[in-house]
Amino acid sequence: MYWICSKSMATQELQINESLAHLKTESESLKTKLEEERAKLHDVELHQVAEKVEGLGQFVMKTRRTLKGHGNKVLCMDWCKDKRRIVSSSQDGKVIVWDAFTTNKEHAVTMPCTWVMACAYAPSGCAVACGGLDNKCSVYPLSLDKNENLAAKKKSVAMHTNYLSACSFTNSDMQILTSSGDGTCALWDVESGQLLQSFHGHAADVLCLDLAPSETGNTFVSGGCDKKANVWDMRSGQCIQSFETHESDINSVRYYPSGDAFASGSDDATCRLYDLRADREVAIYSKESIIFGVSSVDFSLSGRLLFGGYNDYTINVWDVLKGTRVSILFGHENRVSTLRVSPDGTAFCTGSWDHTLRVSSSFSFSLFSVISLSPEVLLTHCVFFFFFFLQIWA
Amino acid sequence: MDNGMSSKTHNANSILLARRTVLQLRTEASRERMKVSKASADLMNYCTEHAMADPLLVGFPTSDNPFKDKKPCTIL
Numbered sequence: 001m002y003w004i005c006s007k008s009m010a011t012q013e014l015q016i017n018e019s020l021a022h023l024k025t026e027s028e029s030l031k032t033k034l035e036e037e038r039a040k041l042h043d044v045e046l047h048q049v050a051e052k053v054e055g056l057g058q059f060v061m062k063t064r065r066t067l068k069g070h071g072n073k074v075l076c077m078d079w080c081k082d083k084r085r086i087v088s089s090s091q092d093g094k095v096i097v098w099d100a101f102t103t104n105k106e107h108a109v110t111m112p113c114t115w116v117m118a119c120a121y122a123p124s125g126c127a128v129a130c131g132g133l134d135n136k137c138s139v140y141p142l143s144l145d146k147n148e149n150l151a152a153k154k155k156s157v158a159m160h161t162n163y164l165s166a167c168s169f170t171n172s173d174m175q176i177l178t179s180s181g182d183g184t185c186a187l188w189d190v191e192s193g194q195l196l197q198s199f200h201g202h203a204a205d206v207l208c209l210d211l212a213p214s215e216t217g218n219t220f221v222s223g224g225c226d227k228k229a230n231v232w233d234m235r236s237g238q239c240i241q242s243f244e245t246h247e248s249d250i251n252s253v254r255y256y257p258s259g260d261a262f263a264s265g266s267d268d269a270t271c272r273l274y275d276l277r278a279d280r281e282v283a284i285y286s287k288e289s290i291i292f293g294v295s296s297v298d299f300s301l302s303g304r305l306l307f308g309g310y311n312d313y314t315i316n317v318w319d320v321l322k323g324t325r326v327s328i329l330f331g332h333e334n335r336v337s338t339l340r341v342s343p344d345g346t347a348f349c350t351g352s353w354d355h356t357l358r359v360s361s362s363f364s365f366s367l368f369s370v371i372s373l374s375p376e377v378l379l380t381h382c383v384f385f386f387f388f389f390l391q392i393w394a
Numbered sequence: 395m396d397n398g399m400s401s402k403t404h405n406a407n408s409i410l411l412a413r414r415t416v417l418q419l420r421t422e423a424s425r426e427r428m429k430v431s432k433a434s435a436d437l438m439n440y441c442t443e444h445a446m447a448d449p450l451l452v453g454f455p456t457s458d459n460p461f462k463d464k465k466p467c468t469i470l
Contacts, residue, residue, distance in 0.1 A: 027416050034423050258436075275434075346460065
């Protein structure tokens with residue numbers, strides 16, 4: 001009896017092994033086919049197509065506001081849709097809502113955990129979400145009464161089995177998308193705290209996510225420690241596309257304004273642009289002199305500029321089409337950990353391990369770029385310069 | 395017998411994972427793709443179309459800049 005059992009088990013194991021080998025072979029041949037298909041369409045490089053576009057010359061960026069008040073490293077920030085309020089979170093467990101124009105603090109919440117790695121402003125501007133080492137994402141409604149204790153109205157929405165790395169409201173205050181060190185992303189209903197959809201596919205911690213611009217439909221992109229950037233369908237939970245060209249953890253992902261591409265920033269000191277319709281990486285933004293990782297990336301409104309916050313305390317600004325660096329901004333005294341362009345594109349805010357946030361914008365353009373412009377545009381720029389100088393000398 | 399059972403579960407898991415990978419790869423391989431030249435041209439067109447409306451790119455009159463430096467007032 002025992003001999004028959006063990007013989008049938010051995011046969012079963014043989015069948016299983018053959019089936020596993022068969023699946024592995026098919027998997028390898030499909031991967032090769034994918035590479036071939038992608039390579040066939042790689043007829044030209046983005047910067048070659050972009051040769052016909054005029055160059056940008058050098059930009060000068062200037063810090064306009066410094067927000068001081070956090071007691072420790074600033075880990076994350078987000079803009080409110082009203083283009084002036086900012087929420088930021090820090091290692092000391094504090095979440096602060098600022099008025100960026102006046103630099104006043106409007107609200108402050110103390111979280112029960114340290115390392116609040118994620119924070120987000122609700123589209124209505126009436127609530128903020130945050131989380132970190134507590135493995136949760138909590139929503140705090142913001143009240144107009146400054147004296148009211150915000151912590152009392154706190155709502156626990158998401159529960160992961162490891163730290164919360166990023167969170168974002170969808171188009172309304174009703175749903176939140178989260179990513180976690182447990183390797184998954186999840187979509188939650190804010191009111192009930194119910195899990196609506198979970199996204200499995202990353203082989204390690206998921207560090208960042210970004211929702212596609214509303215016109216492009218229900219997808220989002222995530223990046224992780226497995227060096228992969230995955231694009232997901234929010235309704236089905238399926239991974240639609242996957243990109244693996246980075247050589248280290250992907251710390252930040254951001255959609256191009258049209259929704260047809262996205263940029264990523266990684267510990268391998270490069271930013272990369274992936275086109276979703278060509279299904280491949282189309283540009284790398286790197287320099288031999290840049291050896292520190294990128295913590296955060298964002299596009300300007302037209303998608304022509306890519307801002308990257310680096311671990312060497314600087315912000316590098318790249319020409320997305322030509323692949324060259326057009327500006328470098330100094331000022332932070334420690335790593336830049338988070339970077340977002342304001343909703344109306346007039347400025348960008350950076351948060352750093354030096355405990356501060358800085359709001360910066362363009363200051364002027366170089367003479368070279370002015371000369372290469374057409375007469376009508378040149379005249380407009382001359383008028384701008386005239387008023388600029390008036391301001392400086394007045 | 396116990397050893398047999400745990401290796402059976404392990405095999406079942408490996409097969410499930412392999413099957414999922416193959417299905418995922420099949421879906422990805424059958425996708426429609428665009429040439430890089432066309433995709434790049436579209437990205438370029440988007441940039442050029444929206445360039446003038448991008449404050450960080452082209453700047454705008456200082457009077458409109460909400461973050462302009464505050465100048466001290468002089469009382470006349």
